[in-house]
Amino acid sequence: MLHRVSIKTRSRVEFQNITRAVQEVVDSSRVENGVCYVFVPHTTAAVTLNEQADPSVVEDIAEKLDALVPQHGGYHHSEGNSPAHIKASLFGSSVMVPVDGGRLVLGTWQGIFFCEFDGPRSRSVLVKILPDSR
Amino acid sequence: MLHRVSIKTRSRVEFQNITRAVQEVVDSSRVENGVCYVFVPHTTAAVTLNEQADPSVVEDIAEKLDALVPQHGGYHHSEGNSPAHIKASLFGSSVMVPVDGGRLVLGTWQGIFFCEFDGPRSRSVLVKILPDSR
């Protein structure tokens, strides 16, 4: 009931569109109606919904986050990736998307993005479908 | 099982209290105990819980967000609404509220706010009640 989707990121900061992979989990679950829950088991990455039509949107999001939470800035944590931890909590570790007729109910422009803030790394997201009770 | 609530916003940035409309969906569902899930199918709007007693609270939130993510600032996305996309991911596309005895379980000061970041527009939120399994 808990499906793992593997992700490989190639940059320090990267928004990877995982909409198709999540829809495939919905397909394999054969659930017609319910909610799809996507969870990130990492502390320097996140998941968000945003526009997938124009890739410059997530580019703008990533750049603005870098400006708000700069790479260097007197952090205590010795690993040097405190900015990634901060961004992870700002964006959050999970999203929920309605499922109707076996399809993710996304707005016209919405896609599901895995947000890498401390890559490149091998990552995973966990996907669970909560079917409507009958 | 998926209810659409229509919203009309009148400004570029506006926090609209939708608590009563969401409670009405709970009422019509006749669910006594469970969780109420509110989803925004837009990429330049969000939903959040915050204080509904003093309207100056959401005014402060909106102004601070505008200061952190200013309207103009060298964005790539040609439509000019990148700040709205960034705010949408900072706040998130859904909230969950417990339901107990047919009522939303909100703290004393909490209300549910639709957050318009690129209005005025006709918008909608999707509401789904997840009843406790028996």
Place this chain on the structure above:
Amino acid sequence: MLHRVSIKTRSRVEFQNITRAVQEVVDSSRVENGVCYVFVPHTTAAVTLNEQADPSVVEDIAEKLDALVPQHGGYHHSEGNSPAHIKASLFGSSVMVPVDGGRLVLGTWQGIFFCEFDGPRSRSVLVKILPDSR
């Protein structure tokens, strides 16, 4: 089905690790598989997942939030705690964690933190376990 966990905070800003208390609710529910939902019924506090191994991580998060949303800055709300309200919406009022075999499915470094932004206060979080339907 809705469990209240009481929390006592000791500072204005404090990230309190509540992972063990939440796991205890999962234990007492005897649910083997499902999702654990943690809800904050306050408007000047939040809940987030982040690293629990090195306490300097949440220290960095708290300090950066204070820098982004300073205590004083021309806010309208007369109670003087607008920064706490703004941080609450940036971080969000709930998290969801998968449950598998009766255990919270957290990543290696992840812990659940109650985020106090306007303490010290007596607080509570509500925890609900959504069991998989059979």
